Amino acid sequence: MSNVTPRRGRSAAGRAEVRRDLVTAAVDLFTAQGYDETTVDDIAAAAGVGRRTFFRYFKGKEDAVSPDHELGLARVAEVFATAHPTEPLLSVVLRAGETVFDLYLSDPGTARKRFALVHEVPALRDREAAMVHRYRRLFTRELAARLAGVEDGDLRAAVTGAAVVAAHNQALRRWLADGGTGEGTEACRAHFRKVADMLPLEQAPDLEQVARRLERAARSLERRA
Amino acid sequence: MSNVTPRRGRSAAGRAEVRRDLVTAAVDLFTAQGYDETTVDDIAAAAGVGRRTFFRYFKGKEDAVSPDHELGLARVAEVFATAHPTEPLLSVVLRAGETVFDLYLSDPGTARKRFALVHEVPALRDREAAMVHRYRRLFTRELAARLAGVEDGDLRAAVTGAAVVAAHNQALRRWLADGGTGEGTEACRAHFRKVADMLPLEQAPDLEQVARRLERAARSLERRA
DNA sequence: CACTGTAACGGCACTCCGTGCCACTGGACA
DNA sequence: TGTCCAGTGGCACGGAGTGCCGTTACAGTG
Structure with missing residues (x-):
């Protein structure tokens, strides 16, 4: 007695297609008629799926705009996990930051749309802040x-982490404000190197303690996954 | 035909009392039976008011836990606005940070409860992240x-701002982890001074540009208020 | 090709959040 | 005493998010 129209999404490729359609529909509708004025029903209908299916792809209405943050977090974690032990710490940090930057740069068009949306809609701004917090x-x-x-390693970590994320956001904003074209990667790298000059990370750590704390961090990450 | 029982809240003192009761009820209920398991009806009933009245005191369910952030933001803005022009910039920044710290310290007991709640409940954690973002x-x-x-003033501002807020959060967490008693203010000050040593703010600004940008910032703040 | 298991889908019903509306009430003030 | 009026709470409504379940497409097996 249920719907008889042909449906996608039964294969992996189909699921990816449905996901893309939902994101596009959400971004376009939010942009065209506003966030609050767009219901999940609207988005689902525009993507040709049922309302219930929308919530199988996204945790909530807000997630449909920027669904790639989990990927970004995973990439950052991967950079840290696979970094060679002798690579200078600041280099690892900057590489991790550039990885996230590349994620944005991979699709400048939608990046602009998302930026405008996140900038204007309080709910999306708050969600973005929560994601930045996780980074x-x-x-x-x-x-x-x-x-x-x-000495004061925890404090240095907090300061450096916050500084890198802030610099990343600032580089991204500037890149988008300048048109969001071309050599974003280079500008970002230059930006990050300036930040590096401002930060105090020159002291040598205690390797035994590092090993213990890396194990703890790995366990903590596994527990959350 | 409406409720005939005596009600508070008609005077300014009464409103403050209702507000306190709502916060206490919310924190206690969230702690006792969980955030998701507590409805706004529960909170309102526990405080002896109607559900509709709850939403006249708070924008939403999440706001009832930490309703003092607007005050904190206002105090920070005030520190910046009233700072003497010759006071070193880093000194102003640290004073602003300590002002927020004092706000938490004014009631260590509920600060602990709030910290535990914000730490565990995703919705409250995200809201806290959004507030940190605003700071x-x-x-x-x-x-x-x-x-x-x-040179690179915007970048230095972004890095320094993020660093100060991060250091503040870290000081707060440590203070709470250490029991949340006694000389929090001193520990916080020492913490901040260490951060100051890590940050690059020694260059002298261009006073004409400063004046222009302060005017712009003031207009921007007024527009939001 | 027929059969079966499985995973995704869509509809339905439900709870709760947040809001607009409105009738009511207690206090201030002329 | 009469008149405002700010605060209140009930009511109803739309929308978010979720559990449940029957249905459907596809894969694998014989």
């Missing part, structure tokens, strides 16, 4: 694990 | 206005 926590935790034994 | 934006904006003409 900052991740950076800080990884840094703290690697600064064990350094 | 960071305020610090960054005020710093940027006062760093006009300095």
Whole structure:
């Protein structure tokens, strides 16, 4: 007695397609008629799926705009996890930041739309702040694990993590304000190097403590996954 | 035909009393039976008011836990607005941070309860992140206005603002983890001074640009109020 | 090709949040 | 005493998010 129209989404490729359609529909509708004026029914209908299906793809209405943050967090964690032990800490941090930047740069068009939306809609702004918070926590935790034994290591980790995330956001905003074209990666790298000059990370950590804290951090990450 | 029982809240003192009762009820109920398991009806009933009245005191369910952030933001803005022009910038920033710290310290007991709640409940954690974001934006904006003409002033403002807020949070967490008693203010000050040593703010700004940007920042703040 | 298991889908019903509306009430003030 | 009026609370409504369940497409097996 249920719907008989052909439906996508039964295969992995189909699911990815439905997901894309939902994101596009959400961004377009939010932009065209406003966030509060758009219901989840509208988005689902525009993507050709049922309202219930929308909530199988996203945790909530807000998630449909920027669904790639989990991926960004995973990439950052991967950079830290796979970094060579002898690579300078600041280099690892900057590489992790550039990884996130590249994620935004991969699709400048929708990045602009999302930026405008997140800038204007309070609910989306708050959600973005929560995501930034998670990035900052991740950076800080990884840094703290690697600064064990350094004087005021935790404080340096907190300051450095917050600074890197703030610099990343500022680079992103400037890149988008300047048109969001071309050499964003280079501008971002230059930006980050300036931040590096401002930060105090030169002291050598205590390697035994680093090993212990990295283990703890790994366990903590596993517990959350 | 409406309720005939005596009601508070008709005078300013009465309103403050109702507000306190709602906060206490919310914190206690959230702690006792969980955030999701507590409805706004429960909170309102526990405080002896109607559900509709709850939403006249708070924007939403999340606001009942930490209703003092607007006050904190206002105090920070006030510190910046009333600071003597010759006071070193870093000193102003640290005083602003300590002002917020004092706000938490004024009631250590509920600060502990709130901390535990915010730590565990995702919705409250996200809301806290959004508030931290607003603090960071305020610090960054005020710093940027006062760093006009300095090389990479905006970047320094973003880094310094983020660092100060991060250091503040870390000091707060440590203070609460250590029992949340006694000389929190002193520990916080020492903490902040260490951060000061890590940050680059020694260059002299261009005073004309500073004046222009302070005016702009003031207009921006007025527009939001 | 027929059969079966499984995973995704869509509809339905439900709870709760947040809001507009409105009748009521207690206090202030002329 | 009569008149405002700010605060109150009930009511109803729309929308978010969730549990449940019957249905459907597809994969795998014989």
